[in-house]
Amino acid sequence: MSESKENVVLIGAKPVMNYVVACITLFNSGLDEITIKARGRAISRAVDCVELLGRAFVKNLTVKDIKIGTEEIERFEGGKTNVSTIDIVIGKGDETSNE
């Protein structure tokens, strides 16, 4: 639930631009790789975030890895339910290969 790692952006129910700005901030802080995580219905927003980022904000954005999975969640009323997850690893590719 918490963003334990520094290079992880957890997608929730806020507007997609919030997460795009979070990613830009992380890239500008010097990170070259970010993992975008989402669960359930936020999965489509995670894809929106990556696409918007690559289309409008970060040149040479590369999608390094996409993983899907399932998490088991305990319901308040007891019992368990499954929710789908997605992890998208993106990187800021350099135009020059010298660095």
Added chain:
Amino acid sequence: MSESKENVVLIGAKPVMNYVVACITLFNSGLDEITIKARGRAISRAVDCVELLGRAFVKNLTVKDIKIGTEEIERFEGGKTNVSTIDIVIGKGDETSNE
């Protein structure tokens, strides 16, 4: 818009089980590989479909490839808008490597 290829399941707004059944039918017809496509909010349903399929119906389901992208769509009121897409290629792995 149309499911032009035989091994493509296009995820829409119907319940996820409809698409799971469609995938099972395709696998049972002899196909070893299916591409699941979705756009916009249906993306999370596409992931649900793959996860449910692998968890409950198809043994040794393998996710061979996941691609995300953007499609430009013409609005009825004029102008264009972008929508995110996902393509998930799944395969029915064999337990034995003899065949």
